[in-house]
Amino acid sequence: MIEGYLPDVPYMATFIREIAPSWLDRVAVGNGVLPPRASSQQSFRYCELGCGLGVTPNILAATCPSGVFVGIDVLDYHIDYAKKTSAASGITNTLFKAGTFEETLDEQFEAFDYIVAHGVYSWIDQANCNHLLNFMERFLKPGGLCYISYNTLPGWNRWAPVQKLLLSIIDSCEDDPITCFKTAVETIREMKILGARYLNDNVMVDEFLNRADRLQIGYLVHEYLIPAWNPAYSIDVSSECKKRGLTFVGNAEQIKQRDDFIFKKNQIQLLDSSSYPSLRELNKDIILNTSFRRDVFVKSAKNLNTEEIFNMKSEQVFALNPASKDQDFMMRTAAGTLRFDNQAAKEIVAKLLCGPIKLSDIASDCMDESVTTGDVVNTADALWAVDIIRPVDQQVECPSLDKLNAALKLGI
Numbered sequence: 001m002i003e004g005y006l007p008d009v010p011y012m013a014t015f016i017r018e019i020a021p022s023w024l025d026r027v028a029v030g031n032g033v034l035p036p037r038a039s040s041q042q043s044f045r046y047c048e049l050g051c052g053l054g055v056t057p058n059i060l061a062a063t064c065p066s067g068v069f070v071g072i073d074v075l076d077y078h079i080d081y082a083k084k085t086s087a088a089s090g091i092t093n094t095l096f097k098a099g100t101f102e103e104t105l106d107e108q109f110e111a112f113d114y115i116v117a118h119g120v121y122s123w124i125d126q127a128n129c130n131h132l133l134n135f136m137e138r139f140l141k142p143g144g145l146c147y148i149s150y151n152t153l154p155g156w157n158r159w160a161p162v163q164k165l166l167l168s169i170i171d172s173c174e175d176d177p178i179t180c181f182k183t184a185v186e187t188i189r190e191m192k193i194l195g196a197r198y199l200n201d202n203v204m205v206d207e208f209l210n211r212a213d214r215l216q217i218g219y220l221v222h223e224y225l226i227p228a229w230n231p232a233y234s235i236d237v238s239s240e241c242k243k244r245g246l247t248f249v250g251n252a253e254q255i256k257q258r259d260d261f262i263f264k265k266n267q268i269q270l271l272d273s274s275s276y277p278s279l280r281e282l283n284k285d286i287i288l289n290t291s292f293r294r295d296v297f298v299k300s301a302k303n304l305n306t307e308e309i310f311n312m313k314s315e316q317v318f319a320l321n322p323a324s325k326d327q328d329f330m331m332r333t334a335a336g337t338l339r340f341d342n343q344a345a346k347e348i349v350a351k352l353l354c355g356p357i358k359l360s361d362i363a364s365d366c367m368d369e370s371v372t373t374g375d376v377v378n379t380a381d382a383l384w385a386v387d388i389i390r391p392v393d394q395q396v397e398c399p400s401l402d403k404l405n406a407a408l409k410l411g412i
């Protein structure tokens with residue numbers, strides 16, 4: 001049993017697109033930081049802390065043969081599943097290790113270009129948060145990127161009393177965690193019917209009950225039943241990282257790549273008046289009532305100038321998201337309605353129908369000569385923000401992909 005954590009309930013199989021090296025690199029470039037890889041063919045080392053069933057590192061390993069992917073998790077069941085998935089798919093560039101963050105701190109790992117922890121930081125106690133950050137400090141290469149996602153305040157503030165209620169009901173329940181969770185959900189439903197004002201006045205409770213009906217129990221138990229559950233202010237996470245030489249780069253959520261997509265002009269003026277970067281981020285969280293962040297940090301940043309940012313953005317390969325067809329090229333955000341139904345958007349989508357391609361190649365091959373590389377780069381930001389396109393690596397042969405798809409479909 002890990003202090004504050006919950007044993008024995010497997011997590012669900014998920015792929016987290018925001019922790020792909022190509023995505024993290026693009027976040028770094030957009031925020032003026034040189035990414036660890038000069039090209040996607042370059043060899044690199046990647047580590048996921050709290051990798052669960054190892055689905056993301058296995059998919060990344062199958063699709064990025066130039067990387068070595070290490071996954072670490074405390075639950076033996078998770079690590080066995082991850083190893084079996086690699087073996088069944090013929091993937092050879094993974095290494096999965098069972099152990100706590102504290103134990104793995106003593107390993108002699110070669111340094112990593114990327115260290116990521118998704119869905120972990122808010123669900124472990126302070127001591128384990130420190131071990132996780134110490135691991136990043138110790139094993140990240142200079143110029144390397146790390147990613148930490150976490151439940152954020154003020155967004156989760158309204159949830160704390162409900163979490164207390166959930167855990168208190170479960171504390172007095174003698175069944176297994178899954179049965180106890182179901183009992184707690186039913187109790188909350190009943191309390192709402194009986195007129196419990198805190199529950200009835202709280203939109204997060206409705207969201208929770210809706211999730212409890214829809215989502216897999218493995219997710220629900222890991223999300224809601226961890227005794228150490230503890231949302232954080234971004235300013236505090238940044239400060240813990242800074243103590244370890246890890247500087248804030250940006251939020252990896254795609255809609256958060258451009259302030260002008262989500263904030264009104266006067267809000268941007270207010271943000272710009274923040275006296276230091278992590279205060280700027282806290283101001284953003286207060287304006288947006290942020291409940292989740294995916295923060296990227298760098299060790300010993302090499303900063304890019306405006307021209308370098310533009311050149312690197314235009315050399316980025318994008319792929320069409322096959323799930324998002326028939327888009328109307330607009331987005332509604334807190335800043336208002338943004339429309340990008342322009343020739344550049346049509347050219348990008350038309351070219352990407354044939355497969356992933358660099359933005360500079362799209363620009364040089366445009367049917368409409370009035371479309372500039374600047375138009376293509378700018379419009380790609382918007383298409384990415386609404387998930388029509390995604391930054392990817394240059395396409396390569398992926399011999400293990402079919403077997404991996406079959407293994408994931410069947411479940412090991």
Ligand SMILES: C[S@@+](CC[C@H](N)C(=O)[O-])C[C@H]1O[C@@H](n2cnc3c(N)ncnc32)[C@H](O)[C@@H]1O
Nearest residue numbers: 014050051052073074075100101118119128222
């Ligand atoms: C919510 S799951 C997230 C899994 C995966 N990152 C994903 O997003 O699909 C959190 C994972 O962290 C692992 N974990 C929790 N505390 C840990 C610790 N102290 N050391 C190592 N792993 C830990 C759990 O076993 C679990 O698999």
